[in-house]
Amino acid sequence: MQIQPKSSNGRGVENSLFFNSLFPSPIAEHFLKTGVTLVNCHAKRNKKNKLVTLYGACCWWCRKNLPKKQLTLDHLIPKSRGGSNSLENLRLSCVECNRARGNSLYPPAHSLGIKEG
Numbered sequence: 399m400q401i402q403p404k405s406s407n408g409r410g411v412e413n414s415l416f417f418n419s420l421f422p423s424p425i426a427e428h429f430l431k432t433g434v435t436l437v438n439c440h441a442k443r444n445k446k447n448k449l450v451t452l453y454g455a456c457c458w459w460c461r462k463n464l465p466k467k468q469l470t471l472d473h474l475i476p477k478s479r480g481g482s483n484s485l486e487n488l489r490l491s492c493v494e495c496n497r498a499r500g501n502s503l504y505p506p507a508h509s510l511g512i513k514e515g
């Protein structure tokens with residue numbers, strides 16, 4: 399039986415983050431940027447999950463039921479018009495509706511055409 403010292407291979411993410419804060423460098427910057435990207439992706443997925451919980455896995459505009467991965471995050475008020483990234487301004491949308499809306503403040507025309515009730 400051999401007992402291996404734990405310290406030989408114990409350096410992980412925590413250590414490198416600490417290292418980054420101590421020594422800002424291009425490499426540290428890269429790690430920081432990568433970290434931010436990961437956080438953003440995660441946040442996006444979280445929002446999507448929350449929206450699915452709130453409204454169901456369907457397009458907000460045409461009410462088409464779709465698998466989660468085919469739904470996009472659509473801004474009620476487009477970001478280019480000062481809309482926020484908050485849940486209140488986000489709805490799930492299929493790719494077609496999202497594309498049809500573009501920067502518009504209004505629902506896509508085709509979704510109005512087939513609106514029921």
Ligand SMILES: [Zn+2]
Nearest residue numbers: 457460492495
């Ligand atoms: Zn749609």
